[in-house]
Amino acid sequence: PIQIFAGDQHGLNTLEHQPQKIAAMEANWNTGPNVPLVLFAWPDEAAKENRFELTIPDGASVVLRHSPSGVVPGLNDYPGNHPPVFPVFWGFR
Template sequence: MEGIWETQKGAAAVLFAVPDRASQSNLYEVSIPRLASFYLTHDWNGEIKGIKEFGDKHPPVGPVFWAFRTMVGVGMLMLAVSWFASYEMKFKKGLSRTTAKILVAMTFAGWVALVSGWYVTEIGRQPWLVQGVLTTAQAASKVPAGNIALSLAMYLTLYAALLSAYVSVVFYLAKKAVAGSDAPQLKAGVLSHA
């Protein structure tokens, strides 16, 4: 997650970099001095073990590094957008069209952050499922791959059906609510009062 290759005291927090597997170092690194030692050991000069210390027995650095930054970045973006939207609604005339469009564009932001976070732990924790207790090899299932593919396909089909049912119910209810009120109605893409 941190992209720290060398064991060091007073390690910098890497904000941005391109971790390079071949040279075992970061390219284009932008970092804040000593901050990583502080938040990982609660001591500005605390020692952090570098990735190199583990020889070739470490997870792939790039995917974990990027997934972590995607998760945190999207999380920050969600905070910024929601705070800005609240500010507009409270102190301005209301939600602007641009902000409304950004909110719609961010519909799946939570999902992106969640899947990224999951990548961080699932790729980064290997080969342990529970550190020091259970290795992935010990816990790997003996169920044939074909069975797993079949149950995955069944889950996907079921969830696709549930999702489309959910979306059509939401649309049905929204149309019904608008029809019985004087709320603005959407006619040929234009907002107008009935």
């Protein structure tokens, strides 16, 4: 249905114009290919890593770039210039 297409287009638009938000939504710290989709985690901003992750391999790359090897931006590319990770990550779950 239209919701699938509209949701995908909205995600791609957000990736283009607000990559920091996407990185926080996905709790993705490092830019790179083959980025997993994080289903559950405890984002730790001080350590710049996730605790207790449950992921789907290559999932974020597939969703955001339509390719398992698609490069997805990470929070470490935006030091001090990204939204708080914990509430954004859990707000989109």
